[in-house]
Amino acid sequence: xxxxxxxxxxxxxxxxxxxxxxxxxxxxxxxxxxxxxxxxxxxxxxxxxxxxxxxxxxxxxxxxxxxxxxxxxxxxxxxxxxxxxxxxxxxxxxxxxxxxxxxxxxxxxxxxxxxxxxxxxxxxxxxxxxxxxxxxxxxxxxxxxxxxxxxxxxxxxxxxxxxxxxxxxxxxxxxxxxxxxxxxxxxxxxxxxxxxxxxxxxxxxxxxxxxxxxxxxxxxxxxxxxxxxxxxxxxxxxxxxxxxxxxxxxxxxxxxxxxxxxxxxxxxxxxxxxxxxxxxxxxxxxxxxxxxxxxxxxxxxxxxxxxxxxxxxxxxxxxxxxxxxxxxxxxxxxxxxxxxxxxxxxxxxxxxxxxxxxxxxxxxxxxxxxxxxxxxxxxxxxx
Amino acid sequence: xxxxxxxxxxxxxxxxxxxxxxxxxxxxxxxxxxxxxxxxxxxxxxxxxxxxxxxxxxxxxxxxxxxxxxxxxxxxxxxxxxxxxxxxxxxxxxxxxxxxxxxxxxxxxxxxxxxxxxxxxxxxxxxxxxxxxxxxxxxxxxxxxxxxxxxxxxxxxxxxxxxxxxxxxxxxxxxxxxxxxxxxxxxxxxxxxxxxxxxxxxxxxxxxxxxxxxxxxxxxxxxxxxxxxxxxxxxxxxxxxxxxxxxxxxxxxxxxxxxxxxxxxxxxxxxxxxxxxxxxxxxxxxxxxxxxxxxxxxxxxxxxxxxxxxxxxxxxxxxxxxxxxxxxxxxxxxxxxxxxxxxxxxxxxxxxxxxxxxxxxxxxxxxxxxxxxxxxxxxxxxx
Numbered sequence: 001x002x003x004x005x006x007x008x009x010x011x012x013x014x015x016x017x018x019x020x021x022x023x024x025x026x027x028x029x030x031x032x033x034x035x036x037x038x039x040x041x042x043x044x045x046x047x048x049x050x051x052x053x054x055x056x057x058x059x060x061x062x063x064x065x066x067x068x069x070x071x072x073x074x075x076x077x078x079x080x081x082x083x084x085x086x087x088x089x090x091x092x093x094x095x096x097x098x099x100x101x102x103x104x105x106x107x108x109x110x111x112x113x114x115x116x117x118x119x120x121x122x123x124x125x126x127x128x129x130x131x132x133x134x135x136x137x138x139x140x141x142x143x144x145x146x147x148x149x150x151x152x153x154x155x156x157x158x159x160x161x162x163x164x165x166x167x168x169x170x171x172x173x174x175x176x177x178x179x180x181x182x183x184x185x186x187x188x189x190x191x192x193x194x195x196x197x198x199x200x201x202x203x204x205x206x207x208x209x210x211x212x213x214x215x216x217x218x219x220x221x222x223x224x225x226x227x228x229x230x231x232x233x234x235x236x237x238x239x240x241x242x243x244x245x246x247x248x249x250x251x252x253x254x255x256x257x258x259x260x261x262x263x264x265x266x267x268x269x270x271x272x273x274x275x276x277x278x279x280x281x282x283x284x285x286x287x288x289x290x291x292x293x294x295x296x297x298x299x300x301x302x303x304x305x306x307x308x309x310x311x312x313x314x315x316x317x318x319x320x321x322x323x324x325x326x327x328x329x330x331x332x333x334x335x336x337x338x339x340x341x342x343x344x345x346x347x348x349x350x351x352x353x354x355x356x357x358x359x360x361x362x363x364x365x366x367x368x369x370x371x372x373x374x375x376x377x378x379x380x381x382x383x
Numbered sequence: 384x385x386x387x388x389x390x391x392x393x394x395x396x397x398x399x400x401x402x403x404x405x406x407x408x409x410x411x412x413x414x415x416x417x418x419x420x421x422x423x424x425x426x427x428x429x430x431x432x433x434x435x436x437x438x439x440x441x442x443x444x445x446x447x448x449x450x451x452x453x454x455x456x457x458x459x460x461x462x463x464x465x466x467x468x469x470x471x472x473x474x475x476x477x478x479x480x481x482x483x484x485x486x487x488x489x490x491x492x493x494x495x496x497x498x499x500x501x502x503x504x505x506x507x508x509x510x511x512x513x514x515x516x517x518x519x520x521x522x523x524x525x526x527x528x529x530x531x532x533x534x535x536x537x538x539x540x541x542x543x544x545x546x547x548x549x550x551x552x553x554x555x556x557x558x559x560x561x562x563x564x565x566x567x568x569x570x571x572x573x574x575x576x577x578x579x580x581x582x583x584x585x586x587x588x589x590x591x592x593x594x595x596x597x598x599x600x601x602x603x604x605x606x607x608x609x610x611x612x613x614x615x616x617x618x619x620x621x622x623x624x625x626x627x628x629x630x631x632x633x634x635x636x637x638x639x640x641x642x643x644x645x646x647x648x649x650x651x652x653x654x655x656x657x658x659x660x661x662x663x664x665x666x667x668x669x670x671x672x673x674x675x676x677x678x679x680x681x682x683x684x685x686x687x688x689x690x691x692x693x694x695x696x697x698x699x700x701x702x703x704x705x706x707x708x709x710x711x712x713x714x715x716x717x718x719x720x721x722x723x724x725x726x727x728x729x730x731x732x733x734x735x736x737x738x739x740x741x742x743x744x745x746x747x748x749x750x751x752x753x754x755x756x757x758x759x760x761x762x763x764x765x766x
Binding site for chain 1: 386387436438441443444445446448449452453454455456457458459460461462463464471474475477478479481482483484512513623624625626627628629630631632646649650653759
């Protein structure tokens, strides 16, 4: 069989209100976002015959089969690893379409991460298994703590500064201020960033993503069917995911380097090889931003700047809209738009291909999307 | 892209000891079974570049990346819905191989279902969501109770008897008695079945599957690579999975019929269409046996006998080895070999293609495997 390059496309996107308290179930939000994604694509909800979900999601496929009135679902699948999953969810959907297992595959992520259980809150107590058995006794419990370790090491090795991390937050807030869906608005300066309280040194408040209630959904179908639908398709030109030797989930502290992530570099090589383009060809990038160092280090590992140069790169304005060479997180990202566990990045990547972003980059030919670094990661190139 | 028919094969199988108390972690067992599956196929463990798991499993892909010494994992995925998953796990692996996302995909299921948390034990207390909110207050908590409802209705509509259910248990025990891996041995007669205690009326003790500690693993690769490996490949000729309108997980009591499962019938139609064969062409079948009615009703819905005729069919000896027209669960199944959540059925389906079963059917051309009925189901045709 041929490579998956350009065999499939994202043809519909849908999302709910993003809020701090949805007052409804994840199932209800997923149904709304799915119906909107179908309307956007110009298909009926019961044309959905495949559903791929994040294994972290509260909503299961049979619930959407019921609420969408689907008569026959011929493919269902899941992807693990939380924030690393979204682009791998799209990839699995593309595989299902390309292999003829389904024609229209719904992908979604529905969360009450503000009003329900937040990822950012430490959870002690109960049974602790796996590698967390080594960390929990020391109170090393929350994602901000885990990522802070990588940031500290990057600062030590490369002289990266907190102001450089702040440049990411400031740039994304400017994008959020143009985005009507964004939940965090208002001016944010480097001084605001620098005077905000420490969450886990060196991470300050504005280095950390939001907690949000809401849902994002999108639909993958064949390139051939895509051409007859309502929207300009976002063809999936490249897709890749990966793990590498001795990788842990987020907390990989036991390899020779804590500032270079072989799984991201290997995944990047496969991604760009499939697409037949290079990082320098990318026009706009959505990069998962659980915390600002996640963007800074990912920019290096995906190949957008040299290792260790992430700080100067973001500080130079390269990632800012509209004049940067690579505008990043043009929706405002997890930091300032909403935190739907990385699915907003795929929707924004599609908007950039369509010319429909509120921070639209001119003449986009190649739109890059990356899911979380440090976890097993995944990425897409859309065009 | 072409259909997935005959593009991939299962080339290696591995399993641990099946016991009531493994005394080890699921991770340790999964590593052992994976290494054995690789040895069986004639590949090195670090040639594994994809892993698909059941989302119910305790072991995550990064753990096996570590314990198997894998340098680069290029595909990972999951399948939900427990006992309905195994053949869908194989299908997702086949998709990954056929689409070039990985070359050698490991599939596994590792459980301590005897020494750890048993599925058969009611779990009350804690937060109850979804449809279980309607059942829990009535003490309707355990799988045996849920399946008993379908069995009662089948008896009411078609005159199915407890002795007919017993014929399944008795036939499978005879197969287990020839299988050195089986954990339940010794003579089992219809009278033994009939005099055993009721678990959930009409299910008696021997209508219910075991609880087992252990792991099964298998490896999927391309048909082309398969031909150069150590074993006779089990080519995947047909694969399908499915959900249908208003389906619940196991507890679908709210549709016009409680004895006919549209998702199984639709999945059967797709499966046999892909393979280009008919149910009557199948030589041997492994059918998930959480409870004996799960086999009896599935035989009807997959198309091996007429609706309502499952009772007479199994009582006639049609499913018995060696003289039945369709020997079923030649390993002894979940009832008498071991309960590894349906993965043993795939291993036995492969053995029948290889000519390596301890209850080998002569001249097998088509080997059928079905995962659990009532949950979203899945199936394979191997040859």
